[in-house]
Amino acid sequence: MDLVSRSGWGARPFRTPAGATPYGRARLGVKVHYLGSAYSDRPHTQCPGYIRSVQAQHMDGNGWSDIAYSFVVCTHGTVYEGRGLERRNAANGNTSLNDAHYAVCALLGASGLTEPPDAQLHGMRDAIEHCRARGPAGGEISRHADGFATACPGPALTSWVRAGAPRPSSGGPSGFHVVQRGETLSGIARHHGTTWQELHTLNRELIGPDPGRITPGQRLLLPGGTHTVRAGETLSGIATAYPGVTWQQIAQANRIPAPYTIHPGQRLTIPAQRSAPV
Ligand SMILES: [Zn+2]
Numbered sequence: 001m002d003l004v005s006r007s008g009w010g011a012r013p014f015r016t017p018a019g020a021t022p023y024g025r026a027r028l029g030v031k032v033h034y035l036g037s038a039y040s041d042r043p044h045t046q047c048p049g050y051i052r053s054v055q056a057q058h059m060d061g062n063g064w065s066d067i068a069y070s071f072v073v074c075t076h077g078t079v080y081e082g083r084g085l086e087r088r089n090a091a092n093g094n095t096s097l098n099d100a101h102y103a104v105c106a107l108l109g110a111s112g113l114t115e116p117p118d119a120q121l122h123g124m125r126d127a128i129e130h131c132r133a134r135g136p137a138g139g140e141i142s143r144h145a146d147g148f149a150t151a152c153p154g155p156a157l158t159s160w161v162r163a164g165a166p167r168p169s170s171g172g173p174s175g176f177h178v179v180q181r182g183e184t185l186s187g188i189a190r191h192h193g194t195t196w197q198e199l200h201t202l203n204r205e206l207i208g209p210d211p212g213r214i215t216p217g218q219r220l221l222l223p224g225g226t227h228t229v230r231a232g233e234t235l236s237g238i239a240t241a242y243p244g245v246t247w248q249q250i251a252q253a254n255r256i257p258a259p260y261t262i263h264p265g266q267r268l269t270i271p272a273q274r275s276a277p278v
């Protein structure tokens with residue numbers, strides 16, 4: 001975990017005595033937040049300054065004793081110490097909610113940047129595990145909106161929390177085969193249960209007219225297969241990686257109803273693209 005202490009991001013001292021209030025009970029887990037305002041991504045060098053601006057807004061704008069959150073996570077996955085593990089947060093809605101869970105906030109907007117990058121989800125997970133191990137805290141992972149009337153943490157993090165707040169899978173699309181030295185199209189086809197004709201049709205733009213000319217390192221699309229959703233992906237975006245397959249077909253194959261919400265970590269079946277009968 002890349003953890004930046006208060007001095008590391010240039011935090012102002014909190015006001016006493018309110019900002020020094022310790023937790024009054026064991027924490028059940030962690031509540032997930034977002035900024036709820038417009039947010040645009042920025043170079044990591046600007047993240048500490050942004051955290052300072054959040055603290056200034058909370059202390060000077062809202063009159064609170066410190067930044068409200070226990071920890072804040074930037075889009076690059078760095079975790080910034082807010083009120084930390086010992087001092088009660090002020091973000092969950094009221095005193096009893098604040099006392100029951102830690103508050104971890106993603107630098108993510110209600111507009112602008114609204115989909116968490118993979119690095120940020122790893123950082124959120126890092127912060128949650130840090131709270132659990134070192135707080136300590138129980139295993140609950142819930143949202144600001146659970147038990148309090150708010151849109152926080154927004155649709156993307158809501159899906160993520162409901163999926164169990166998983167770490168993003170590192171694999172990327174699984175419907176590819178990377179050509180190794182010495183392989184032939186027919187050999188690859190046999191290995192994946194298809195025909196060289198179908199592989200050639202699917203990858204015509206990459207391979208060209210001669211099916212005998214494949215080169216090591218080429219990424220061949222495979223017919224059908226599964227795709228693990230990464231943060232920020234949409235059905236239509238995923239469909240563009242599978243020529244001949246529409247996002248509607250993917251939605252149908254996976255029984256995803258309107259408004260076609262998918263969440264990071266979800267495994268989608270990609271329908272096989274059949275070449276037209278001749
Ligand atoms: Zn919130």
Ligand SMILES: [Zn+2]
Pocket residue numbers: 043044045047074075076077078
């Ligand atoms: Zn950053």
